Amino acid sequence: MTVVWASLTIDARDPARLARWWAEALGYQVITEQPDEVEIRQSVDRLPGIVFVPVTGAKESKNRLHLDLRPADREAEVERLVDMGARHVDVGQDGTDWTVLADPEGNEFCILAPRDD
Numbered sequence: 813m814t815v816v817w818a819s820l821t822i823d824a825r826d827p828a829r830l831a832r833w834w835a836e837a838l839g840y841q842v843i844t845e846q847p848d849e850v851e852i853r854q855s856v857d858r859l860p861g862i863v864f865v866p867v868t869g870a871k872e873s874k875n876r877l878h879l880d881l882r883p884a885d886r887e888a889e890v891e892r893l894v895d896m897g898a899r900h901v902d903v904g905q906d907g908t909d910w911t912v913l914a915d916p917e918g919n920e921f922c923i924l925a926p927r928d929d
Contacts (some may be wrong), residue, residue, distance in 0.1 A: 819851065819861040819878075820921060823871075827864035830917055834862060836882075837865050837893060837915075871918040874903050879921040886911065 831850035835842055840852040843861060853861040856884040860867050884891035894900070898913040901920055905912050910922040 817860045818857070819863045820877075821863045821865060822863045823867040824917055825867065825870065826917070827866050830915065831862070831864040833897065834864075837896060837898075844861055861907055875920045878919070880910070881921065882924040883902065884926055886923050886925050893923070 822830070822834075822852070828845060831852050833840060834840065835852040838852070838894045840854055840862070841856075843851045843853050843856055845851075847905045848866065850864045851861045852864075853859070853905075881889070890913065894914055900914050901914045903912055903920055909925045912920055912922055914920050
């Protein structure tokens with residue numbers, strides 16, 4: 813059996829707005845935009861995508877799944893994302909190799925330090 817990871821789905825109060833935010837943050841493009849889902853990908857033919865679906869309630873607790881992003885310059889990327897509307901959050905982290913941010917709807921994600929490869 814072959815399995816392909818097709819997408820990660822994120823609940824959002826405003827799926828179109830949050831999808832556009834993440835598309836800009838990641839350099840992705842909006843592939844489909846419908847009232848019940850918006851999908852972004854690096855390109856039309858490249859998986860996985862990120863799908864945003866509508867929910868009525870606000871996020872209430874720490875994510876159990878989150879994205880880790882590894883830019884070439886962590887400090888510059890944190891500044892860029894905060895300028896776009898992300899905010900610093902404390903989820904009890906004690907490491908210094910990452911910075912925890914939240915997107916405009918409160919979904920946490922990490923900006924990792926560059927690798928020393």
